[in-house]
Amino acid sequence: MGTDDFSLSALRRDFHRFPELGFQEVRTKARVAEFLRKLGLEVHEGVGVVGVLRSGEGNRAIGLRADMDALPIHEASRHEYPSERPGVMHACGHDGHMTMLLGAARALAGNPGFSGTIVFIFQPNEEHGLGALAMLEEGVLERFPVEEVYAIHNLPGAPVGQVSTRPGLICSSESLFEITIRGQGGHASMPQVGQDSITIGAEMVLALQTIVSRKLPPGAGAVVSVTEFRTDGQRNVLPGTVTLKGDVRARSLEDRNNIEIFMRRTAEGIATAHRVSVTMDFRTEFIETTNAMGPTEAVIRAARNAGLDIIPDREPMSASEDFAHFAAAVPGCFLLLGNGEDGAHGQPLHANDYDFNDDVLPIGVAFWTELVRDRLPIENGDVR
Numbered sequence: 519m520g521t522d523d524f525s526l527s528a529l530r531r532d533f534h535r536f537p538e539l540g541f542q543e544v545r546t547k548a549r550v551a552e553f554l555r556k557l558g559l560e561v562h563e564g565v566g567v568v569g570v571l572r573s574g575e576g577n578r579a580i581g582l583r584a585d586m587d588a589l590p591i592h593e594a595s596r597h598e599y600p601s602e603r604p605g606v607m608h609a610c611g612h613d614g615h616m617t618m619l620l621g622a623a624r625a626l627a628g629n630p631g632f633s634g635t636i637v638f639i640f641q642p643n644e645e646h647g648l649g650a651l652a653m654l655e656e657g658v659l660e661r662f663p664v665e666e667v668y669a670i671h672n673l674p675g676a677p678v679g680q681v682s683t684r685p686g687l688i689c690s691s692e693s694l695f696e697i698t699i700r701g702q703g704g705h706a707s708m709p710q711v712g713q714d715s716i717t718i719g720a721e722m723v724l725a726l727q728t729i730v731s732r733k734l735p736p737g738a739g740a741v742v743s744v745t746e747f748r749t750d751g752q753r754n755v756l757p758g759t760v761t762l763k764g765d766v767r768a769r770s771l772e773d774r775n776n777i778e779i780f781m782r783r784t785a786e787g788i789a790t791a792h793r794v795s796v797t798m799d800f801r802t803e804f805i806e807t808t809n810a811m812g813p814t815e816a817v818i819r820a821a822r823n824a825g826l827d828i829i830p831d832r833e834p835m836s837a838s839e840d841f842a843h844f845a846a847a848v849p850g851c852f853l854l855l856g857n858g859e860d861g862a863h864g865q866p867l868h869a870n871d872y873d874f875n876d877d878v879l880p881i882g883v884a885f886w887t888e889l890v891r892d893r894l895p896i897e898n899g900d901v902r
Contacts, residue, residue, distance in 0.1 A: 526621050526883070527876040529553075531599040533613035534874070537588030537606045540643030541565075541652075546586050546616075550640050553620050557627040559638070565652045567640040568662055571626060573894075574633025580893050581637040581659075581667035582886060583844060584619040585612045585644035594870040595862060610867050611672040611857065614874030616640060618670065618882030625887050634894035637662045641840070647692065647803035650843035659847055666813045667850040668889065669841040670882060672874060674864050676856030679881040681821040682829035683853040685814040689807035690739065690767040691774050692838035693800055697722065697785050701794035703751065703758030712756060716749055718792045719760035722785060723747065726764075729780045734773060741767040741836055742777065767836045769806060804838035810849035817851045820889035826881065827856075855882060 538546050547567050554561045554569035562568040566586070593600050593607040601607045623638050639658065643649035676682065699719055704712030723744045730740050744764040751757030766781075768774035778800045789796035821828045832854070841852050855878060857863050862873035 526617055526879040529620065530613050530617040530874065530876060530879060533616055534608050535599050535602050537601050537603055537608045537613070538586075539590060539606060540587040540646050540649060543586045543642050547640070547642075550586070550616060550620065554623060554638065557624055559623065559627065562661070564658075565656050566642050566649065566658070568658060569623060569638035569640075570662060571623065571636045571638070572634070573630035574896055576633030576894055576897070578894055579635035579637060579662070579664045580890070581639050581662070581664035581844070581848070582619055582622070582890075583639040583641055583667060583669040583841060584615040585641050585649070585840070586616055587612060587643050587645055587649070589645055589868060591868065591870050595873055597862070597873060607870065608874070609869060609872050610645065611872075611874040612644070614672055614878060614882075615670060617879055618886065621879060621883035622886030622890070625883055626890060631887075631896065632890050632894040633896045636890055636894070637664050639667075639844075644840040647838070647840045650840045654843060654847060664848060666810075666893065667844045667848050668813065668817065669844070669850070669852050670855050670885070671839065671852070672857040672878060673854040674857045674866060674872065675859055676854065677827060678856050678858045678875060678877055680827045680829065680856035681817070681853055681885070682832040683809060683814055683817055683851060684831045684834070685809050685811045687769055687806055687834050688809050688832075688852055689839040689842065690769050690834070690836050691802055691806045691842075692804040693766040693768070693774060693778070693802040695764050695766060695781065696799045697762040698797050699760045699762075699789065699794055700796070701758050701792070704756050706754040706756055709756055712758070713792060713794050714756045715760040715794060716751060716757050718788060718794060719747060719749070719762055722762060722788050725784050725788060726781060729777055729784070733780050734776070738773055739769040739834060739836065740773050740777060741765075742781075767838065769834055771806065774802065804840060805842045805846065807839045807842035807845055807852050809845065809851045813849050813851035816889060816892050817853050820885060820892050823892070824881075824884045824888045826885065855885070
């Protein structure tokens, strides 16, 4: 495959046409591994795919990560390369993330200009917050130790190629909860006879909203959302069981822990008042994503050297990112790269007509190569 922009587009569109869900990225992994092997990289396949490129005599190593999985969404796009797998779609740009990193591997393999080791990390199942942990548990950082790790995510609605990041917290955690209320169902005409769980559930939904507005400091940036309300009721049957499911976003471990405590107290208190039983499950898969100062400064410097527009201290986001687990293991930086403001390129992530912007591909490649040469410079006397 050549090095022109068209071949990058062709590669990205190939990924787009054949999306695969988390931990099912069989074809995708094979395609990535084949591409890296043709470049002469050392390639390792496990939960994900790792490519290793060495140059010069430097003993430093950095990791560059891209995600590979798609989403269970039926694509509504009208372009000429829609998903060929009904109900599965690259609606978050992971097809573009992979392509930019593969393009950087190709550029750096052909013209290194660095001294040290690059570990290219292609991670599965980012969307469910499970892929990074799976790779870490498999020992990716023990087998391929790195001093720093980096990741790019595209950002629809931002100008093409605009880099935005910040030191410290950049993405919130995501915790999923499930609350089950068990009362006594009955006839809709005689609610006083039973213990109607649906009104208790409705009361609980409203009470949960006071956690952010009344129990956390203003500006905490937390979100508590009830996203499902399920009952076993019918047309004239009051439900005995109600299940509430939802999503919590937090910007600190302290707030996350406090939200869980307040939720349990709220659920148990309302259940006690109405003489029903309640159980609650609360689990966190995406932890908070925190950028280290040194890597963040390097990202800003590399973006400037690549001639890109930069927002060096963007606001933290309520969205969550599986890269957090890598950044918790070694110092790292997560950055956003503008995908464009118009058409499908400006559609929200996870929309069924979103599309990654191919104009961003060479920009991402240029950024990655600048970053590598900043972090792994050729010292005087280094022989390549």
